[in-house]
Amino acid sequence: MNGLLLLALAFVLDAVIGEPRWLWSRLPHPAVIMGRTVSVLDRTLNQGERQRLNGVVAVLILVTMAGVTGWLLQLLGSTVSIVIAAILLAQKSLVDHVAAVATGLRESEHAGRQAVAMIVSRDVSTSDTSATSRSAVESLSENFSDGVIAPAFWFAVAGLPGIAIYKAVNTADSMIGYLTPQYAAFGWAAARLDDVLNWIPARLTAALIAIAGRSTSAWHSVQQDARLHRSPNAGWPEAAMAHTLNIALAGPRSYHGKVQDLAWVNGAGRRALAPADIDAAIAIVWKAWGLALALCVCIGGLVWVF
Numbered sequence: 001m002n003g004l005l006l007l008a009l010a011f012v013l014d015a016v017i018g019e020p021r022w023l024w025s026r027l028p029h030p031a032v033i034m035g036r037t038v039s040v041l042d043r044t045l046n047q048g049e050r051q052r053l054n055g056v057v058a059v060l061i062l063v064t065m066a067g068v069t070g071w072l073l074q075l076l077g078s079t080v081s082i083v084i085a086a087i088l089l090a091q092k093s094l095v096d097h098v099a100a101v102a103t104g105l106r107e108s109e110h111a112g113r114q115a116v117a118m119i120v121s122r123d124v125s126t127s128d129t130s131a132t133s134r135s136a137v138e139s140l141s142e143n144f145s146d147g148v149i150a151p152a153f154w155f156a157v158a159g160l161p162g163i164a165i166y167k168a169v170n171t172a173d174s175m176i177g178y179l180t181p182q183y184a185a186f187g188w189a190a191a192r193l194d195d196v197l198n199w200i201p202a203r204l205t206a207a208l209i210a211i212a213g214r215s216t217s218a219w220h221s222v223q224q225d226a227r228l229h230r231s232p233n234a235g236w237p238e239a240a241m242a243h244t245l246n247i248a249l250a251g252p253r254s255y256h257g258k259v260q261d262l263a264w265v266n267g268a269g270r271r272a273l274a275p276a277d278i279d280a281a282i283a284i285v286w287k288a289w290g291l292a293l294a295l296c297v298c299i300g301g302l303v304w305v306f
Contacts, residue, residue, distance in 0.1 A: 004300030007155050011293045018092030030164075031086060034171040037062060042176055042186070047213055051185035055176075056252035059189040062168050070164030085155050088163050090147035091289055094140065095148040095282055101136040102282075103274040105129055112275075119143075133273035137281045138249050141209070141241040142234045144285050146170060149208065150201035150291060156296070169193050195232055202233035205288070206240035206298060212287035213244030221266070235265060242266035245280055 041058040105112030154162035177191030222239045229235025241248045248269040
């Protein structure tokens with residue numbers, strides 16, 4: 001069975017099972033192990049005057065460990081590959097966390113803020129319903145790329161070594177890829193490699209969202225708005241979702257107590273968002289997920305037959 005058909009089965013397994021709490025309360029999740037590894041590398045190498053070089057060394061160590069581990073696990077057969085790939089995908093858990101924000105907002109603004117604080121790094125302590133809903137939709141769009149399509153893409157390209165390397169680099173970027181005095185130099189390699197690994201998946205995700213939302217006619221506007229985002233990749237799925245739902249995303253927000261005047265994505269779109277917009281975004285993401293699954297089945301099936 002080829003990699004695309006294995007990926008299709010992993011897609012389905014993740015969508016059905018997600019992240020079973022009974023299992024990960026007893027065993028460390030692979031993402032937790034990756035995070036612990038990054039922490040060790042941070043403590044041991046993020047010092048001295050050659051921090052950028054040390055950061056490159058840290059990424060090389062991380063990538064080598066992830067690639068070798070993925071290669072060894074792949075030797076155990078297709079079933080192991082499917083299970084590990086499903087574990088490293090995050091469709092069901094992503095949707096569950098974002099849906100919890102809509103559920104919380106329907107209870108109270110405070111409950112909504114508590115739920116969204118679990119999935120975003122910005123300051124949401126004073127967010128109203130609209131800002132909280134916007135944060136949830138943005139997180140869903142960006143993490144559909146980072147947590148589902150990108151790891152799936154790299155599994156399709158390079159099997160378990162590919163998805164393991166991607167997840168390790170993405171984990172490192174989320175922990176040390178910041179422009180702060182502590183990480184601007186040391187986290188440079190992780191941040192840049194993460195940008196490279198997400199370049200194709202981010203644009204693929206945007207296309208899937210646009211097709212799922214029947215908004216491909218706005219593709220030129222998606223391209224223009226994606227460039228307004230501070231990230232070279234995150235703007236693509238966000239812009240596609242913004243134009244699909246005709247809403248404005250991004251814009252000013254607070255990080256660590258400091259307001260950043262960021263550009264609006266689809267600034268002409270509706271800015272007053274509600275829990276219903278979160279529901280609509282989730283529906284679009286499931287349709288985009290279905291398109292990705294169908295592509296895997298169709299292309300993988302043709303490869304298998306011919």
